[in-house]
Amino acid sequence: MLSAEGLWFRYHKRAPWILEDLSLTIEPGERVGLCGPSGAGKSTIGRLLAGYRKPSRGAITSDGPVQLVMQHPERTMNPHWRIRDVLAEAGSTVDEALVEPHWLDRFPHELSGGELQRVNLARALLAEPRYVIADEISASLDAITQAQLWHHLVEYAEAHGVGVLAISHDQDLIAKVTQRTHRVE
Numbered sequence: 001m002l003s004a005e006g007l008w009f010r011y012h013k014r015a016p017w018i019l020e021d022l023s024l025t026i027e028p029g030e031r032v033g034l035c036g037p038s039g040a041g042k043s044t045i046g047r048l049l050a051g052y053r054k055p056s057r058g059a060i061t062s063d064g065p066v067q068l069v070m071q072h073p074e075r076t077m078n079p080h081w082r083i084r085d086v087l088a089e090a091g092s093t094v095d096e097a098l099v100e101p102h103w104l105d106r107f108p109h110e111l112s113g114g115e116l117q118r119v120n121l122a123r124a125l126l127a128e129p130r131y132v133i134a135d136e137i138s139a140s141l142d143a144i145t146q147a148q149l150w151h152h153l154v155e156y157a158e159a160h161g162v163g164v165l166a167i168s169h170d171q172d173l174i175a176k177v178t179q180r181t182h183r184v185e
């Protein structure tokens, strides 16, 4: 289980608390939606769960690796590396349902936003995570690309018993791809 218990967090000592006593659990194979207004701290929760930040108080425990996938894949890839090398850093068996072979020799800026997000998701899955935090991964994509991306993630998660936290403003999407929702205010 991926568990956050009694989390308190603020970005600076004198800044206001973003999270006050937040608790949340995700079981392997479970898909949970994370909803709430802008600025409520959803991305912050994702960063904490993935270990990018440490909570001021409280505990995060996990029985396996956690991968965070974010909205802007271009920000997480070296622009001077070809897609082949971006992926090779994470592992060797690329999911061909996500990554088309003719993309491998291109640079990140030579793919569309949706194609690059598919590469980004494939890279995250190469790390064989037990949990995936999907933070607005399809926010800027058209409906078909959004559906494809989520189809891949849900199928992979079901096949491998991976727990997913889906962060999105889109309530309809959350209802479609998750089994329950956690709300933050």
Ligand SMILES: Nc1ncnc2c1ncn2[C@@H]1O[C@H](COP(=O)(O)OP(=O)(O)OP(=O)(O)O)[C@@H](O)[C@H]1O
Binding pocket: 011, 018, 036, 037, 038, 039, 040, 041, 042, 043, 044, 045
């Ligand atoms: N690096 C940072 N330094 C200082 N404050 C930050 C930082 N990142 C986020 N914040 C602040 O923390 C609060 C929560 O931000 P966060 O991005 O977690 O919210 P969110 O719920 O994901 O919002 P949105 O739905 O708009 O993406 C906001 O008030 C934001 O301004």
